[in-house]
Amino acid sequence: MAAKKTINQGVEWNYSPALESTSHVKLKSKYDLYIDGKWVKPQSKKYFKTINPANEDVLAEVAHANEKDVDLAVKAARKAYRNVWSKMAPSERAKYIYRIARLMQERARELAVIESLDAGKVIRESRDVDVPLACNHFFYYAGWADKLEYAFPNRKVEALGVAGQIIPWNFPLLMAAWKIAPALAAGNTVVLKPAETTPLTALKLAEIIHDAGLPSGVVNIVTGYGDTGASIVNHPDVDKIAFTGSTGVGKIIQKAIAGTHKKSTLELGGKSANIIMDDAPIDQAVEGIVNGIFFNQGHVCCAGSRLFVQEGVAEKVIEKLKHRMDSLIVGDPLDKNTDIGAINSKDQLDIINGYVKIGNAEGAEMYQPKCKLPKSGFYCPPTLFMDVAQSSRLVQEEIFGPVLTIQTFRTVDEVLQKANNTPFGLAAGIWTDKGSRIFNLTTKLRAGVIWANTYNKFDPTSPFGGYKESGFGREGGLQGLGAYLKMN
Numbered sequence: 001m002a003a004k005k006t007i008n009q010g011v012e013w014n015y016s017p018a019l020e021s022t023s024h025v026k027l028k029s030k031y032d033l034y035i036d037g038k039w040v041k042p043q044s045k046k047y048f049k050t051i052n053p054a055n056e057d058v059l060a061e062v063a064h065a066n067e068k069d070v071d072l073a074v075k076a077a078r079k080a081y082r083n084v085w086s087k088m089a090p091s092e093r094a095k096y097i098y099r100i101a102r103l104m105q106e107r108a109r110e111l112a113v114i115e116s117l118d119a120g121k122v123i124r125e126s127r128d129v130d131v132p133l134a135c136n137h138f139f140y141y142a143g144w145a146d147k148l149e150y151a152f153p154n155r156k157v158e159a160l161g162v163a164g165q166i167i168p169w170n171f172p173l174l175m176a177a178w179k180i181a182p183a184l185a186a187g188n189t190v191v192l193k194p195a196e197t198t199p200l201t202a203l204k205l206a207e208i209i210h211d212a213g214l215p216s217g218v219v220n221i222v223t224g225y226g227d228t229g230a231s232i233v234n235h236p237d238v239d240k241i242a243f244t245g246s247t248g249v250g251k252i253i254q255k256a257i258a259g260t261h262k263k264s265t266l267e268l269g270g271k272s273a274n275i276i277m278d279d280a281p282i283d284q285a286v287e288g289i290v291n292g293i294f295f296n297q298g299h300v301c302c303a304g305s306r307l308f309v310q311e312g313v314a315e316k317v318i319e320k321l322k323h324r325m326d327s328l329i330v331g332d333p334l335d336k337n338t339d340i341g342a343i344n345s346k347d348q349l350d351i352i353n354g355y356v357k358i359g360n361a362e363g364a365e366m367y368q369p370k371c372k373l374p375k376s377g378f379y380c381p382p383t384l385f386m387d388v389a390q391s392s393r394l395v396q397e398e399i400f401g402p403v404l405t406i407q408t409f410r411t412v413d414e415v416l417q418k419a420n421n422t423p424f425g426l427a428a429g430i431w432t433d434k435g436s437r438i439f440n441l442t443t444k445l446r447a448g449v450i451w452a453n454t455y456n457k458f459d460p461t462s463p464f465g466g467y468k469e470s471g472f473g474r475e476g477g478l479q480g481l482g483a484y485l486k487m488n
Contacts, residue, residue, distance in 0.1 A: 037216025
C-alpha cells in the first residue's frame with residue numbers, strides 16, 4: 001500500500017513505498033541467555049515471544065531468566081572481574097571496547113533494521129540516530145579506558161565491580177551502549193537486562209561482543225520481565241545498579257537498595273517544557289517542536305511534551321504546527337517515507353489512548369491530522385491538545401506517546417513558574433533570538449539537560465540526566481564514567 005501525505009490545500013499525494021530490505025537480517029527463532037561467554041538455556045525453561053509492533057508478527061522466542069539464571073550471570077561477572085578484567089591493562093580493555101564499536105559499525109544496517117522491527121521506530125531514525133550514537137558511545141569510552149587518572153586528576157580511582165543494568169524499550173541498543181561502554185571502560189563487568197518487548201538488538205550485541213573476543217563473563221545479557229530485573233537489583237553480589245525507565249519502578253529500586261552497599265544511577269521519566277519566545281525563528285522552532293515530541297513516536301523520556309508559546313506568536317506557531325503535522329506520514333517503520341512509526345506495544349497504545357480520552361473529558365481542544373492508520377499493528381496519530389490547564393493530567397503526567405499539550409504565556413517569569421511546576425526535571429528547550437534570554441532561562445529552569453534553538457540532540461561527550469522525579473546521576477561524558485568508579 002502506498003504511503004500517503006496530506007497538505008492543507010486539500011491535495012493528497014501518494015508515495016510509492018520505499019521499504020528497507022530485511023534480507024540481510026539474521027535472527028534466530030529462539031534465543032537463550034548469554035552468560036559467561038556462552039548461550040545458556042534458562043533454568044526457568046520458559047520463553048516468551050517478542051513481536052513486531054507494526055504488524056504483530058512474532059519475530060523470535062526469547063528466554064525468561066529466573067533468579068537462578070541471574071545468580072549464574074552475576075557469578076560469571078564476578079569471576080571475570082576478579083580473574084581477568086580487573087587485572088587487564090587498561091589499554092587492552094580499550095582495544096576490546098574499540099573492537100565492539102567497529103563490529104557494530106560493520107553490522108550497522110542489520111542492527112538498524114532489527115531495531116525498527118522490534119521497537120516500531122522508523123528506519124530513518126534507527127539508521128541515522130540510534131545505531132551511530134550507540135557506536136560512538138563505545139568509541140568515546142574506549143578512548144577514556146586508559147586515561148582515568150587524567151579524567152579525574154588528583155583522585156585515586158578504581159572500578160566498583162559488578163554492574164547490574166536494566167534498560168527500557170524506547171532506545172534498546174542506544175541504552176545498552178550508554179550502560180555497557182562506560183562500565184567496561186571503568187573496569188567493571190556487567191549483567192544487563194533489556195526490556196521484554198525489545199530484547200533483540202541487545203542479543204545481537206551479545207553476538208557482536210562474543211565475536212569481538214571479549215573475555216567470558218565480562219558482559220552477560222539476561223532477558224526476561226520485571227521479576228528478572230528485580231533479581232538483579234536484589235542480588236547481594238551486585239555493586240552498582242544502573243536503571244533507565246519509569247519513575248515508579250525507579251522508586252521501587254531505590255527502596256530495594258537502601259541500606260546496602262550498592263551504588264546507583266536512575267534515569268527516569270520526564271515532562272519537559274519546550275519554550276517558544278516571541279523573537280524565536282518560527283519555522284525553525286516548529287521543526288524543533290515536531291522533533292521534540294514526535295521523534296520516536298514520543299517514546300522519549302526527555303520529549304518536549306509541554307509546549308509553551310508566548311502570546312504574541314501563539315496563533316502563528318499553532319497554525320504552522322498544524323500545517324506541518326498534516327504532512328507527517330504515519331505507517332510502516334521500514335518505509336523510508338514514514339515519519340511516525342508504530343507504538344511499541346498494545347499496552348502502551350492503550351495508555352496513550354487513555355490520556356487522549358482524559359484530554360477530551362477535561363474539555364481541551366484536540367487536533368489530529370487526517371491520516372490513514374495501518375489496519376494491523378499499534379499506531380497513534382500525532383495529537384495536539386490546546387487550552388489545557390496547568391493542573392491537567394495531560395500536563396502533569398508522562399504520556400510517553402505522540403501527544404503534545406500547548407499553553408501560552410506573557411512574561412518570562414510566568415513561563416518559568418509554569419515550566420518548573422512539575423514533579424519532573426529531565427530536560428527543556430528554549431527558542432529565542434537573544435543569547436541573554438537563553439542564559440537567563442537556563443539558570444532558572446530546573447532541568448538536567450537544556451537545549452537552545454534545537455531539541456533532542458545527543459552526544460557521548462555530554463552528560464545526560466535529571467532532577468527531582470527524573471532521577472539522579474548522569475550518563476555520557478566524564479560524569480557517566482565517574483558513575484562506575486570509586487574515587488578517593
